Amino acid sequence: MNFITAYTSGLKTIFSKGKLWLLLYALNFLFAIFLAYPLSGFLGNKLGDTLAADKLLEGFDFAISNDFINQYGDAFGVIANQSVLGLGLYLLLSVFLVGGILNILKEDDFENGLADFWQGGGKYFWRMLRLAIYFLVMQVGIFILFFMLFSALTSGGLDRFHNEGEIVRRGLMILPVYLLFATLFFMIHDYAKIHVVATDKRIVFRPILDAFKWVFRNFGQAILLYLANLLTFAILFFIYLKLDGGSVILAIFLIGQFFVLARIGTKLLNLASATQLYRSR
16 A cells, blocks of 8 residues: 555545544534633633723734733733643643544444544553653654754854854754654654554553654655645645634634644544554555
């Protein structure tokens, strides 16, 4: 199987599992409400007697924004703290969801329907979490290495270079290489997750090594498939940006939900197509 066949097989798979797609959307929607409800009450108390928020929705205005920050600066601290908590909880939810998704995708036919999703989410949660932590450490290491390289190439700053353009050019030279390495490790992370579920290994170090070996043995097809999935997401994101919701709250909400569904769909497509390629090879 080549990457085109895997991509089309992934499309067929995700559209044949509409219940899974809707379940993931419902879980994301409920999680967003869970986070937004207490924050909306806090902002309502802070902004209930002012038209500043309405004016900001009409478009960016520096003067109004500056006054807003000066008068309601304490609200931003609360929002920042809840955002950090929300991000952490969402990462844990994502780990659970991945285990459930892959438990369904590992077989073309499943007898228990969405029961396999809940079972897989619980069964593989800690293994997926450990994988996420290990690959996060790898990504941080890659970033530090490239940041050190950038620092070495631009040491001396403006005392060494004639202008900021020279520094920016060196950064732009390094950035594509960094993005290539970061993308490669994101891709290997996906295949490590697939390998853990496929082999049902409890210790994840061996599946990580096997994922590295598998990706490099099938590098051409794997990277082309990953780029095809990234391109799909980029096209849908471009459509989302081009949709004009204006100032109508309902339109903004509906366009936002389109993006959520598209993001869930592309995540499913990436895992489904990668699973198809993995199983065929």
